Amino acid sequence: MIFSIDRDVLLDNLNMISHGLPVRTPMPILTGILMEATDNDLYLTSSNVDLSVETVISDKSLEIKEKGKAVVPGKFFIDIIRKVNSKKITFSLIEDRILLIETDKGEYKLHLMDYMDYPTVEFVVLENPLTVSAEALRKIIHQTVFATSTSESNPILTGVNFNLKNNTLTCIATDSYRLSQTKLALNDSYNDFSITIPSKSLDELNKALDQSNEEVSLYFSTNKLLFKFKNVLFQTRLLDGQYPNTSRLIPESYPMTVFFNKDELIESVERVSLLSPHDKVSDRETNYSVIKLEIKNDKSIEISTTNAQIGDAKEEIIPTRLDTTETLKIGFSARYLLDALRCLSSTEVALHFSGEIRPVVVDSEKESELTQLILPIRMD
Amino acid sequence: MIFSIDRDVLLDNLNMISHGLPVRTPMPILTGILMEATDNDLYLTSSNVDLSVETVISDKSLEIKEKGKAVVPGKFFIDIIRKVNSKKITFSLIEDRILLIETDKGEYKLHLMDYMDYPTVEFVVLENPLTVSAEALRKIIHQTVFATSTSESNPILTGVNFNLKNNTLTCIATDSYRLSQTKLALNDSYNDFSITIPSKSLDELNKALDQSNEEVSLYFSTNKLLFKFKNVLFQTRLLDGQYPNTSRLIPESYPMTVFFNKDELIESVERVSLLSPHDKVSDRETNYSVIKLEIKNDKSIEISTTNAQIGDAKEEIIPTRLDTTETLKIGFSARYLLDALRCLSSTEVALHFSGEIRPVVVDSEKESELTQLILPIRMD
Numbered sequence: 001m002i003f004s005i006d007r008d009v010l011l012d013n014l015n016m017i018s019h020g021l022p023v024r025t026p027m028p029i030l031t032g033i034l035m036e037a038t039d040n041d042l043y044l045t046s047s048n049v050d051l052s053v054e055t056v057i058s059d060k061s062l063e064i065k066e067k068g069k070a071v072v073p074g075k076f077f078i079d080i081i082r083k084v085n086s087k088k089i090t091f092s093l094i095e096d097r098i099l100l101i102e103t104d105k106g107e108y109k110l111h112l113m114d115y116m117d118y119p120t121v122e123f124v125v126l127e128n129p130l131t132v133s134a135e136a137l138r139k140i141i142h143q144t145v146f147a148t149s150t151s152e153s154n155p156i157l158t159g160v161n162f163n164l165k166n167n168t169l170t171c172i173a174t175d176s177y178r179l180s181q182t183k184l185a186l187n188d189s190y191n192d193f194s195i196t197i198p199s200k201s202l203d204e205l206n207k208a209l210d211q212s213n214e215e216v217s218l219y220f221s222t223n224k225l226l227f228k229f230k231n232v233l234f235q236t237r238l239l240d241g242q243y244p245n246t247s248r249l250i251p252e253s254y255p256m257t258v259f260f261n262k263d264e265l266i267e268s269v270e271r272v273s274l275l276s277p278h279d280k281v282s283d284r285e286t287n288y289s290v291i292k293l294e295i296k297n298d299k300s301i302e303i304s305t306t307n308a309q310i311g312d313a314k315e316e317i318i319p320t321r322l323d324t325t326e327t328l329k330i331g332f333s334a335r336y337l338l339d340a341l342r343c344l345s346s347t348e349v350a351l352h353f354s355g356e357i358r359p360v361v362v363d364s365e366k367e368s369e370l371t372q373l374i375l376p377i378r379m380d
Numbered sequence: 381m382i383f384s385i386d387r388d389v390l391l392d393n394l395n396m397i398s399h400g401l402p403v404r405t406p407m408p409i410l411t412g413i414l415m416e417a418t419d420n421d422l423y424l425t426s427s428n429v430d431l432s433v434e435t436v437i438s439d440k441s442l443e444i445k446e447k448g449k450a451v452v453p454g455k456f457f458i459d460i461i462r463k464v465n466s467k468k469i470t471f472s473l474i475e476d477r478i479l480l481i482e483t484d485k486g487e488y489k490l491h492l493m494d495y496m497d498y499p500t501v502e503f504v505v506l507e508n509p510l511t512v513s514a515e516a517l518r519k520i521i522h523q524t525v526f527a528t529s530t531s532e533s534n535p536i537l538t539g540v541n542f543n544l545k546n547n548t549l550t551c552i553a554t555d556s557y558r559l560s561q562t563k564l565a566l567n568d569s570y571n572d573f574s575i576t577i578p579s580k581s582l583d584e585l586n587k588a589l590d591q592s593n594e595e596v597s598l599y600f601s602t603n604k605l606l607f608k609f610k611n612v613l614f615q616t617r618l619l620d621g622q623y624p625n626t627s628r629l630i631p632e633s634y635p636m637t638v639f640f641n642k643d644e645l646i647e648s649v650e651r652v653s654l655l656s657p658h659d660k661v662s663d664r665e666t667n668y669s670v671i672k673l674e675i676k677n678d679k680s681i682e683i684s685t686t687n688a689q690i691g692d693a694k695e696e697i698i699p700t701r702l703d704t705t706e707t708l709k710i711g712f713s714a715r716y717l718l719d720a721l722r723c724l725s726s727t728e729v730a731l732h733f734s735g736e737i738r739p740v741v742v743d744s745e746k747e748s749e750l751t752q753l754i755l756p757i758r759m760d
Contacts, residue, residue, distance in 0.1 A: 076654065076690055083651040098691070105648070106695030108655065268485070271463040274456060275488065310456055311478070315486030 001068025003037045004090040006061035007081065007103075013044055013055045014078045016232055019204040020046030020053030021074045029117045032071035033078075037064045045121055046074065050198050052121045053208070054233040061088070068093055071113040080108055123233055124226040129217035130190050132169075134209045134229060137216055140171045141206045143182045143343050143370055148199040149175035156196055161243040163194035172246055173199070178336045179246060179373040180343065196243050197225060201236035208234055250371055254352035254361060256324035258301060260317065262349045262364075266341050268303050268315045273334035275313040276305040289335060290377050295328045295353075305334075320348055330356045331379040337362070340372040381448025383417050384470040386441035387461065387483075393424055393435045394458045396612055399584040400426030400433030401454045409497045412451035413458075417444045425501060426454065430581055432501045433588070434613040441468070448473055451493040460488055503613055504606040509597035510570050512549075514589045514609060517596055520551045521586045523562040523723050523750055528579040529555035536576055541623040543574035552626055553579070558716045559626060559753040560723070576623050577605060581616035588614055630751055634732035634741060636704035638681060640697065642729045642744075646721050648683050648695045653714035655693040656685040669715060670757050673731075675708045685714075700728055710736045711759040717742070720752040 014033070022030050025048060034045040042057040042064070070093055081089070086103035094100045097112040141160075149157035154176070161172045169184040205227060209216070212229060219226040227234040269291060276289030294302040299322050304314035330353060337360075341349060346364035353360055356379075362372040394413070402410050405428060414425040422437040422444070450473055461469070466483035474480045477492040521540075529537035534556070541552045549564040585607060589596070592609060599606040607614040649671060656669030674682040679702050684694035710733060717740075721729060726744035733740055736759075742752040 073690060079654045080651065080693075083647070083654065085647065105697070106651065106693065108691060108693045110691040111689065267463070267465065271460065271486065274459045274463065309491065310453060311488060311490040313460075313486065313488045317485070 001035070001037050001070055001093040002065040002091070003042060004061075004063050004065075004088055005042065005057070006059065007084055007086055007089050009057065009059045009061055010089065011081050013057055013231075014081055016055050016208060017044045017046045017053050018074070018078055019208045019234070020048060020051045022048035025049075027119075029071065029113055029119070031074050032113045032118065033074045034069070034071050034115060034118045036069045037067050039067065040064065045118075047119070047121050050201050050237050051204060052123070052233075052235045054121070054123065056231050058231075066093075069115045070097075070099055071115045071118050072099055072110055073113070076110065080110075121235075123235055124219045124221045124224050126217075126219055126226075126228065129219050129228070130164075130186070131188065131215050131217050132184070132186075134212045134214050134216050136184055137227075138206055138209055140182055140184065141202045144171050144173040144180050145199045145202050145206075146339050146343065147173040147175060147178055147180035147372075151175070156239050156241040156243055159196040159198045159239040160202055161194065161196045163192075163243075164190060165192050172243070174244075174246060177333070177375050178340070179249060180340070181246070181250070181371045181373075183369045193220065194243060195220070195225060196239040196241070197236060198239060205234060205236070208232070249359065250373060251352070251354055251359070251361065254354055256295065256326060256328060256353040257322075257350055258295065258319045258324070258353075259321035259348055259350050260301075260319055262341055262344060262347060264317060265349065266338060268317055269334050269337055269341075272303045272305050272313045272315055273338075275307050275310050276334055277307045277309075289333065290331055291334045291337075292329060292331045292379055293351075294330075295322075295324065295326070297327055324353075328353055328356060329379065330360065331377045332360060332374050333377065336374045340374060343372075344370065381415070381417050381450055381473040382445040382471070383422060384441075384443050384445075384468055385422065385437070386439065387464055387466055387469050389437065389439045389441055390469065391461050393437055393611075394461055396435050396588060397424045397426045397433050398454070398458055399588045399614070400428060400431045402428035405429075407499075409451065409493055409499070411454050412493045412498065413454045414449070414451050414495060414498045416449045417447050419447065420444065425498075427499070427501050430578055430617050431584060432503070432613075432615045434501070434503065436611050438611075446473075449495045450477075450479055451495045451498050452479055452490055453493070456490065460490075501615075503615055504599045504601045504604050506597075506599055506606075506608065509599050509608070510544075510566070511568065511595050511597050512564070512566075514592045514594050514596050516564055517607075518586055518589055520562055520564065521582045524551050524553040524560050525579045525582050525586075526719050526723065527553040527555060527558055527560035527752075531555070536619050536621040536623055539576040539578045539619040540582055541574065541576045543572075543623075544570060545572050552623070554624075554626060557713070557755050558720070559629060560720070561626070561630070561751045561753075563749045573600065574623060575600070575605060576619040576621070577616060578619055585614060585616070588612070629739065630753060631732075631734055631739070631741065634734055636675065636706060636708060636733040637702075637730055638675065638699045638704070638733075639701035639728055639730050640681075641700055642721055642724060642727060644697060645729065646718060648697055649714050649717055649721075652683045652685050652693045652695055653718075655687045655690050656714055657687045657689075669713065670711055671714045671717075672709060672711045672759055674710075675702075675704065675706070675733075677707055704733075708733055708736060709759065710740065711757045712740060712754050713757065716754045720754060723752075724750065 036043040045054045084103045090102040092100045099110045101108040144160045167186045172181045214229050217228040273289040291305050301317045306312050340362040344364050346366040349364045360374045416423040425434045464483045470482040472480045479490045481488040524540045547566045552561045594609050597608040653669040671685050681697045686692050720742040724744050726746040729744045740754045
């Protein structure tokens with residue numbers, strides 16, 4: 001294997017490939033990047049248990065003198081290419097599994113792993129794609145991943161459910177204390193499906209898509225999903241099992257609705273929750289600060305908290321609109337409310353209430369595709 | 381105690397005071413901030429074992445209705461004031477040790493600690509100061525603190541030695557593997573002294589001085605040093621013991637000198653050291669990557685490293701100037717060299733050599749006040 005390539009082109013591709021490198025792995029070979037120079041192209045592949053990423057480089061700067069295969073130590077290789085300021089870099093396989101890297105001013109000899117040890121990555125067949133814009137995918141990820149469960153006690157909840165029915169894609173995440181659901185109408189018709197994608201894969205996909213405005217093609221198999229964009233194949237395993245039916249959780253109508261200026265509400269909740277006691281919710285390790293929201297007789301809203309150790313806090317907010325004549329006192333996790341508010345982009349947001357032990361729904365008129373639900377915490 | 385004050389003025393002072401708050405402490409009262417409203421001024425004090433900070437606020441926005449003293453929980457108090465967007469804030473001592481904080485939109489009640497439990501902080505008497513500009517102090521800190529020891533095996537080396545002789549202040553830091561020494565000529569005459577300041581205190585002082593261009597007055601006692609600037613008293617304890625005499629370590633002249641473009645040398649060393657084996661130097665926990673520097677027959681300089689596991693790297697640098705006819709091979713810690721180079725601001729830097737087992741001296745012609753020394757590591 002002998003080839004030379006523009007440093008920036010290689011680095012862009014390595015940054016993409018790095019999304020598939022494992023942080024820790026019981027299989028040392030997977031810490032390597034598989035490089036294959038063919039007649040005209042250079043293939044780079046990385047893989048861990050959940051994700052596999054492959055890029056094909058056919059840049060005009062690429063000059064392949066000799067075909068070949070090699071597995072380079074991933075982290076070191078990327079670090080070197082990142083630091084090199086040579087425009088062109090030449091790679092040659094020399095001696096017994098050594099890669100010679102030649103730059104303008106220096107040379108590096110990297111010990112290689114045996115490419116025969118690298119597992120074959122089976123990518124889904126590139127037939128019958130579903131096409132979605134990168135922008136829409138990034139938005140879905142932004143609106144759902146935060147609400148997935150971090151506990152392995154119910155593994156299916158660590159992923160985001162994508163289900164297609166009547167050409168509408170519904171994406172749902174829940175950790176069973178809150179839920180976020182967003183919908184996307186598709187232009188083309190496609191067979192119905194319901195799959196659950198690991199949240200970590202979606203996080204990596206989000207980073208990999210970056211600012212890209214391209215179309216992304218999705219290819220399915222029984223247990224894998226392949227995203228194809230630019231010169232990249234980005235494949236994730238799917239989570240096994242049936243995703244719970246959450247449709248009955250979201251109320252059809254709400255007796256009480258309060259509209260807020262979003263930033264004003266976020267700031268008040270942030271301040272008040274500084275003093276919140278940190279209660280453990282169920283088996284989750286994370287702590288949640290609990291706040292109380294009160295719809296008062298005078299139509300003002302009070303956000304408050306009581307903490308026996310540190311002290312108390314209360315703030316008053318004047319809602320932008322109020323669709324109720326009743327009063328209400330309800331408690332919930334400040335963090336869940338803040339998460340829900342921060343994934344809305346509208347200036348005005350709505351909180352819908354059905355009673356002090358019924359879920360709170362958070363949404364905005366301008367983002368009708370997105371519905372979020374938070375379970376209340378009983379106040380004493 | 382009842383007073384009101386402009387939020388931004390209070391926050392600036394709290395940010396200053398936060399430098400004296402302990403990260404962890406066996407004395408819970410020290411997690412609090414002591415506030416004292418007198419007839420005209422508000423005093424804020426924080427203290428941990430090493431540092432005490434006091435600010436006096438006599439801002440025109442300050443309105444004191446009732447004198448008094450209180451100890452507020454430091455972290456919570458600062459967090460609240462930071463998040464509040466009210467212009468004016470009113471503080472009132474109510475009930476049994478509760479501080480009521482009133483802002484435009486809300487109110488907070490903080491449980492207080494007993495101010496009788498707060499230890500009396502003895503500040504050095506404000507007589508006979510030595511005056512140095514904030515800029516000069518920041519420069520001294522930048523040029524020395526990084527070279528102090530992080531090991532407690534020889535506590536005096538965890539500080540920076542400030543010694544004054546013939547109106548020249550010499551500041552020295554060493555961890556016994558490298559040394560950094562910088563000098564400052566003083567305008568006024570002052571009695572000779574030699575004191576050693578804990579590096580953590582200097583780090584905090586550096587942050588506290590921020591971009592300030594004021595004069596800083598230094599006041600001494602046997603075991604404390606007080607820095608006074610703006611409305612701030614910033615006091616640190618001094619380290620006990622005799623600082624080692626390091627003057628004989630720095631050679632008077634050097635047989636071999638090589639001049640480099642600093643950025644070029646930094647980048648080469650960074651790249652090559654990516655592949656360096658990480659050797660433990662003595663009892664220190666940190667790992668050091670070892671590189672080799674060779675002055676070759678053809679007057680070029682080679683930076684290289686050999687790593688049995690990962691591979692080898694070498695780069696060639698053409699020096700900007702070369703004052704030697706001899707060749708040399710010498711090994712040392714890449715991190716120490718990078719630390720030394722990064723605290724120089726000149727474009728051209730010099731490395732002085734006296735042989736492969738003699739210290740390397742790093743300096744620049746434009747920054748004659750600064751001398752740095754690195755011990756070599758024997759290469760096999």
